[in-house]
Amino acid sequence: MNFAGKIKEFFSFSHSLPEDFFDNLADLLVEGDFGAAPAIKLVERLETIAKKEKIQGAAQLKEQFIQLLTDELLFADPDEQAGYISGSQKEASKDDIKVILLLGVNGVGKTTTAAKLASRYSSMGKKPILAAADTFRAGAINQLKIHGEKLMIRVVAHQQGGDPAAVVYDAVEAALAGSGDMIIADTAGRMHTKTALVEELKKIDRVLENKLGEKTEGGKPCCVKWLVLDATTGSNALAQAEIFHDAVALDGVILTKYDSSARGGIVFSLASQLKLPTVFLCDGERYGNIRLFDKASFAREFAL
Numbered sequence: 001m002n003f004a005g006k007i008k009e010f011f012s013f014s015h016s017l018p019e020d021f022f023d024n025l026a027d028l029l030v031e032g033d034f035g036a037a038p039a040i041k042l043v044e045r046l047e048t049i050a051k052k053e054k055i056q057g058a059a060q061l062k063e064q065f066i067q068l069l070t071d072e073l074l075f076a077d078p079d080e081q082a083g084y085i086s087g088s089q090k091e092a093s094k095d096d097i098k099v100i101l102l103l104g105v106n107g108v109g110k111t112t113t114a115a116k117l118a119s120r121y122s123s124m125g126k127k128p129i130l131a132a133a134d135t136f137r138a139g140a141i142n143q144l145k146i147h148g149e150k151l152m153i154r155v156v157a158h159q160q161g162g163d164p165a166a167v168v169y170d171a172v173e174a175a176l177a178g179s180g181d182m183i184i185a186d187t188a189g190r191m192h193t194k195t196a197l198v199e200e201l202k203k204i205d206r207v208l209e210n211k212l213g214e215k216t217e218g219g220k221p222c223c224v225k226w227l228v229l230d231a232t233t234g235s236n237a238l239a240q241a242e243i244f245h246d247a248v249a250l251d252g253v254i255l256t257k258y259d260s261s262a263r264g265g266i267v268f269s270l271a272s273q274l275k276l277p278t279v280f281l282c283d284g285e286r287y288g289n290i291r292l293f294d295k296a297s298f299a300r301e302f303a304l
Contacts, residue, residue, distance in 0.1 A: 003032045003264070007303055011062045021058065022047045033234040034265035038272045042068050062303065069299035072268045076277035078252050078293075084224050085279055085292065087124045087182075097175045099168075099183045099208055099223035101133075101201070102254075103244055106189035108230040109256035109282065111140050114186040115147035117280075119287035121182055122153060129180035131171035132157035133164040133204070136188040144186055151287070154179055164188060165203040172211045201225070201248045224251040226279060231255040231266065238269050245274055252279040259283055264302050267293075 006028060018024075022043050029039035049055070049064050078085060084098055100117065102110045111134070118128040130148050134140040138160040148155035156171040164187060171183045188200070205223075212222045227250050229237040244250055253270055258281045270276045278293040 004302075007032070011058045011065065011303065013058045016056050017050070017058060017061075029265060032265035033238075033269065035235075035238070035269040035273060038072065038268060039265075042072065066299050066303045069268065069302055070296055073271045073277075073295040073299065076271040076275045078277035078279050081224050081251055081277075081279065087121050087126050097172070097181055097183065097212055097222075099172070099185065099212070101185050101187055101204065101223055101225045102228055103187050103201075103225060103248070103250070104189055104228035105240055106137070108189070108228045110134070110189060110228045111143045111147070111186050112285070113228050113254055113256060113280075113282060113290070114144065114184050115151065116282060116287050116290040117184050118147070118153050119151055120290055121184075122151065126182050127180040128153055128182040128184050129171050129174055130155045131167050131183055131185035133167045133185045134188045135160060135162040135164050135167065140186060163203075164200060165207045168204050169207045169211065172208065176211070197244070198247050226250070226252050226254050227276075228254050228256060229266070231258040231264070231281075234266060235269075237266050238273070241270055241274055241276060245276060250276055252277045254278070254280045254282065256282040264298075267298065267302075 010025065010028060025046070026039045026043040029042065030036050034042075045068055046061065046065055050061055055061050055064075082088075084100060102114055104110050114130055118130055121128045130144055130153055132141045132144045132155060135158060141157050141160060145155050145157060147153075154174065156167060156174055158167050158170075168183070168185055171185065174180060175183055185204075187204075208223050225248055227241055227244050229240060231237070233240075241250070241253065253276050255267070255278055258264075267278050270278060280290050281293055282290045
């Protein structure tokens with residue numbers, strides 16, 4: 001039985017709560033990548049509610065459990081990135097060209113996610129430019145070019161081994177020249193050292209600041225850094241997020257490969273432990289298999 005099935009079964013009984021109910025629930029949440037400390041805290045709150053309201057059966061606790069899960073996600077809120085998430089903006093100018101930097105280790109689906117975002121924003125009437133800033137891998141550059149041809153979206157790319165910041169620079173130049181109003185940059189996934197990661201991102205930041213200014217109109221950042229994580233990797237994904245967040249101050253997370261094999265608890269760990277919001281879920285290979293993250297519906301899906 002998969003994790004979702006175990007949770008559903010756990011809350012399906014209406015008879016009296018067994019003595020080890022809350023301990024077993026904590027164990028189950030940890031199994032679902034929720035994280036030990038957040039799981040224990042949440043279960044303690046649920047137990048307090050059960051005693052206060054004199055709830056006897058597991059089925060009667062389900063709605064309270066869902067609400068507590070939703071509350072966990074309030075630790076992180078992507079509202080400051082609303083323009084990036086919704087795609088809303090005025091006509092492109094130096095002050096409001098948007099830049100999305102996608103980070104993450106190799107194999108999590110960054111390049112495909114960049115294409116999905118480009119397809120999504122293009123369908124909303126935007127003019128995204130894809131920047132092949134993962135110059136470490138020729139395969140990533142070629143893959144992004146293929147996506148660009150399929151989507152009829154401009155791709156800015158250099159040769160393998162080139163300077164990622166120079167790719168972003170040329171993408172910004174193209175946008176300022178009228179070729180687009182949004183840049184989606186696929187960055188390198190290697191993590192040899194934290195120092196190398198920081199220096200590479202700092203250089204890209206300097207390019208963006210020099211070309212677009214540190215802030216857009218209204219005081220919003222000129223770019224966001226979204227970490228792409230494989231939802232099936234569980235606690236390892238949290239470890240990746242900790243390293244990247246500590247290095248470059250992430251703005252949010254995109255979860256890929258989110259299907260029946262993904263336990264989902266990582267979303268709550270990211271929110272409660274790192275204050276990182278999940279902004280998109282990818283649940284398939286097609287360009288349209290990307291959806292906005294919704295706290296309430298996700299908490300309900302997790303519990304039901």
